[in-house]
Amino acid sequence: MKIKAAVLRELNKPLTVEELELDDPKSNEVLVKIEAFGVCHSDYHVVTGLAKQELPVVLGHEGAGTVIEVGEKVTNVEVGQNVLLNWFPYCKQCPQCFAGNTNHCKTYMEMLGKGKMLDGTTRLTDSNGRPVLQLSGLACWSTHVVVPDIICTKMPKGTPPEIAALIGCAVTTGVGAVLNQATVHEGSSVVVYGAGGVGLSIIMGCVLAGAEKIIAIDRSTAKEAIAISMGATDFLLSSEDTVENVKELTDGLGADYAFDAVGNTDIAQMLLPSLRERGLALLVGVPPTDSRIQIDATDVFRQEKRLSGTIYGSVDTEVDFEKFAQMYLDGKLPINKLISKHYKLEEINKACKEMLDGSIARGVVTF
Numbered sequence: 001m002k003i004k005a006a007v008l009r010e011l012n013k014p015l016t017v018e019e020l021e022l023d024d025p026k027s028n029e030v031l032v033k034i035e036a037f038g039v040c041h042s043d044y045h046v047v048t049g050l051a052k053q054e055l056p057v058v059l060g061h062e063g064a065g066t067v068i069e070v071g072e073k074v075t076n077v078e079v080g081q082n083v084l085l086n087w088f089p090y091c092k093q094c095p096q097c098f099a100g101n102t103n104h105c106k107t108y109m110e111m112l113g114k115g116k117m118l119d120g121t122t123r124l125t126d127s128n129g130r131p132v133l134q135l136s137g138l139a140c141w142s143t144h145v146v147v148p149d150i151i152c153t154k155m156p157k158g159t160p161p162e163i164a165a166l167i168g169c170a171v172t173t174g175v176g177a178v179l180n181q182a183t184v185h186e187g188s189s190v191v192v193y194g195a196g197g198v199g200l201s202i203i204m205g206c207v208l209a210g211a212e213k214i215i216a217i218d219r220s221t222a223k224e225a226i227a228i229s230m231g232a233t234d235f236l237l238s239s240e241d242t243v244e245n246v247k248e249l250t251d252g253l254g255a256d257y258a259f260d261a262v263g264n265t266d267i268a269q270m271l272l273p274s275l276r277e278r279g280l281a282l283l284v285g286v287p288p289t290d291s292r293i294q295i296d297a298t299d300v301f302r303q304e305k306r307l308s309g310t311i312y313g314s315v316d317t318e319v320d321f322e323k324f325a326q327m328y329l330d331g332k333l334p335i336n337k338l339i340s341k342h343y344k345l346e347e348i349n350k351a352c353k354e355m356l357d358g359s360i361a362r363g364v365v366t367f
């Protein structure tokens, strides 16, 4: 069938919205009509080349839609169901899955990480007959996708597609980081660098966990109102004095937890200095491939500060996607507040630009 999708043909160039040919789903594959997708900074890392990916490729890894056709042997979803698209499915059969570390399962990542389906091919072809890759095996910056069935997760009835889409990346990454990896404790102090989709999700998670002081930091004053409305107790505009300002707000000690929601090495190096003794720093945003950070060994040794990371919120996607959707429906996670602007597919370059400007929290494209 003919579809429309946002294609990246050259690094650091605008995306082109093109008509592509989408093949029918093969065995264990599903055709999904995309209803909504989020514009995530990680997609843009592909545009700049910070994340390596062969081109041409259709971007998009934060999406949700409706199943309109299933291939042979598909048993987990049916036609008509609303599904979230998962960029990190797991196999349940490898040592990591058996150990409960399902977000470290490598079984599907080799192919999906290259932008290919599990048989090593793609379902997309351009008007010159050239294959077009699918980011994360998913490629949801598109009107329709064919994806492996394991990528599709059923959503509770009544979950709006744009909410499901954001659970597919930003919300799970941020809320999961707080609840699963940091296990932020009640009454604690937290500093969150970056108040975009992931940073605001971290703030939502900290509110749920009962953190007492939640300091949001961003380079744009446009984020102050939304950060405060989502539960941040303080907002700082990033500056040379940021670490000192964090200390001032935390009795001169530093915070119990520090999160980098951006994936920036300069920020990563500010995390340990922002902490008090025994504090925990987490890299949550995607750092550039092969980047290095410098840390003060004394911070780790004498101050017993800890530095770790979290991929996809260290969640079990099979359990937590549905849990987060239900928490939204129950009014416990105000995911709708993350969405500051809606776009059309044709406006994808504008959506990317406004994300980079730092003026919006999460932009979503709806159909």
Ligand SMILES: [Zn+2]
Residues within 6 Å of the ligand: 040, 041, 042, 043, 061, 062, 169, 170
């Ligand atoms: Zn993302």
Ligand SMILES: [Zn+2]
Residues within 6 Å of the ligand: 090, 091, 092, 093, 094, 095, 096, 097, 105, 106, 107
């Ligand atoms: Zn596995």
